[in-house]
Amino acid sequence: xxxxxxxxxxxxxRTPEAARFLSLSGRTLEKHRTYGTGPAYRKIGGRVVxxxxxxxAWAARGAKTSTRDPGQGTVLPAKRHPALAxxxxxxxxxx
Numbered sequence: 001x002x003x004x005x006x007x008x009x010x011x012x013x014r015t016p017e018a019a020r021f022l023s024l025s026g027r028t029l030e031k032h033r034t035y036g037t038g039p040a041y042r043k044i045g046g047r048v049v050x051x052x053x054x055x056x057a058w059a060a061r062g063a064k065t066s067t068r069d070p071g072q073g074t075v076l077p078a079k080r081h082p083a084l085a086x087x088x089x090x091x092x093x094x095x
């Protein structure tokens with residue numbers, strides 16, 4: 001079945017919409033953004049927006065087939081991570 005959105009520009013969601021899409025609270029998504037553990041985002045005219053593809057890719061990083069499956073990657077919890085803070089110049093994961 002052809003993609004009904006083919007040919008349209010990428011769809012962007014504001015924080016509340018993106019949070020609903022991921023089944024998270026808006027505040028949790030904001031924390032992920034602050035700590036650098038969340039999906040890629042863009043700032044357009046002072047507004048934070050998320051591309052659907054970026055949300056899906058971020059969620060897919062946590063896909064597992066069993067509890068023993070190491071998977072492709074890890075979706076970190078929305079909190080400060082020392083390894084990320086040092087990788088980002090000590091800014092606590094701020095992008």
